[in-house]
Amino acid sequence: MSKVTLLVAEKVRKDFPTPDGPLSVLKGVDFSLKEGELAFIVGRSGSGKSTFLHLLGGLDRASEGRIFFKGNDLSQMNEKELALYRNRKIGFIFQFFHLLPELTLFENVLLPSLMADSPNSGRARELIRRMGLKGREGHFPSELSGGEQQRAAIARALVNGPEIVFCDEPTGNLDDETAEMVFGLLTSLHRETGLALAIVTHDEQMAHRFENVYRLHDGVLTQDQVSI
Numbered sequence: 001m002s003k004v005t006l007l008v009a010e011k012v013r014k015d016f017p018t019p020d021g022p023l024s025v026l027k028g029v030d031f032s033l034k035e036g037e038l039a040f041i042v043g044r045s046g047s048g049k050s051t052f053l054h055l056l057g058g059l060d061r062a063s064e065g066r067i068f069f070k071g072n073d074l075s076q077m078n079e080k081e082l083a084l085y086r087n088r089k090i091g092f093i094f095q096f097f098h099l100l101p102e103l104t105l106f107e108n109v110l111l112p113s114l115m116a117d118s119p120n121s122g123r124a125r126e127l128i129r130r131m132g133l134k135g136r137e138g139h140f141p142s143e144l145s146g147g148e149q150q151r152a153a154i155a156r157a158l159v160n161g162p163e164i165v166f167c168d169e170p171t172g173n174l175d176d177e178t179a180e181m182v183f184g185l186l187t188s189l190h191r192e193t194g195l196a197l198a199i200v201t202h203d204e205q206m207a208h209r210f211e212n213v214y215r216l217h218d219g220v221l222t223q224d225q226v227s228i
Ligand SMILES: Nc1ncnc2c1ncn2[C@@H]1O[C@H](COP(=O)(O)OP(=O)(O)O)[C@@H](O)[C@H]1O
Pocket: 016, 017, 023, 025, 043, 044, 045, 046, 047, 048, 049, 050, 051, 052
């Protein structure tokens, strides 16, 4: 049975206004992600990886081109519809975790389900357990290590049962050993649940353990040669 295509980007451009005129970061990017697919995006610092992920995740809008989630054009959605897309359909994991400091680990993980008007404390607790954080529910982010904060952020990203999780340098702020552990959790989630993942990383060695690696360079995305 053929897999459903979740995400399609067509000729996506993004220009940022600057005092010296528009900065053209993405110059016609095509991309697609199917159900159960794991894709890596690599590229130098400043090549537009975060910009692209933000467009795919509905955090910002493309200057030109189209992005479709299951056939629905993000550029045609109003702010409310985009907020629903971000809250229900996708999850986002950032380099610097972005947990809310005044909330406990449990509250941080639960929050997206409260925002969706369907609080799911059972699922929040199960994900916290799955991430190896049982017993830490009442701790604040400042009481957690970087790796623990990122595992909490993964649980938060999953609490509403998203179809895709976007990860922007999820291990970029972690030491090698912790990075390996977080990376292992993400890829095992993918294997076990078929969750579609798009992972931006500067760690090419990690990315090249897998086949599906794209490179962003000079505003254009190309598929890397398989090197295994
Ligand atoms: N809001 C913005 N306004 C102006 N320039 C921006 C903005 N966001 C990103 N840029 C620029 O776009 C380029 C790509 O940035 P980014 O997507 O963060 O790259 P990467 O994640 O690959 O390091 C950089 O030159 C950056 O300075």
